Amino acid sequence: MTQPRFAPLPALPYYAVIFTNQLADPALGYAAMADRIFALAQAQPGYLGAETTRDASGLGITVSYWSDEASILAWKQVSEHLIAQKMGIESWYAHYALRVAKVERAYSGPQERSL
């Protein structure tokens, strides 16, 4: 794989965009656009990392991490991303939920037990 599967744990606080989505079947052109959008996100100011997975039924969760809300709002307005959002709404996603949340505590393991 080309991406690390776990995002780093930056200094707190930072922001998470939790995007849960059920792909329609078929979702033509989705994979290529998703790769492109992921590459664009990584080049955005304030991008800290992301974690993403999807099961065989097409239920996916992508959590991207950002230094602040302004970075998230700027990313939402990137033109190529706007096109992808429109295609997602119109054809790729049977349903989705998006939540923006401020990360206040974080740890990883098995090495670290807790904070």
Added chain:
Amino acid sequence: MTQPRFAPLPALPYYAVIFTNQLADPALGYAAMADRIFALAQAQPGYLGAETTRDASGLGITVSYWSDEASILAWKQVSEHLIAQKMGIESWYAHYALRVAKVERAYSGPQERSL
């Protein structure tokens, strides 16, 4: 499936526990314990819902939603959950990251475009 795949969108703010994990191979007994722990979580005070998915490589993301931090801390200390956490650390998870975040904005679609 026995669970709704999308959690509701409760009144803001509320809390998200973002748990990203890579299962070890094999992860003996994991599925049965995960079902049991999920059922327990749903009966906890402050539980609002959860979304979970895992790909074929064993990378899973589970996001559970809670009314407040006290509910999250209480859930962390439930005895059967403590046992599961110990088994996760000692054998099931090759790696994991856990983040606690305050949800400040949320919307779903395709019906809702944005908040």
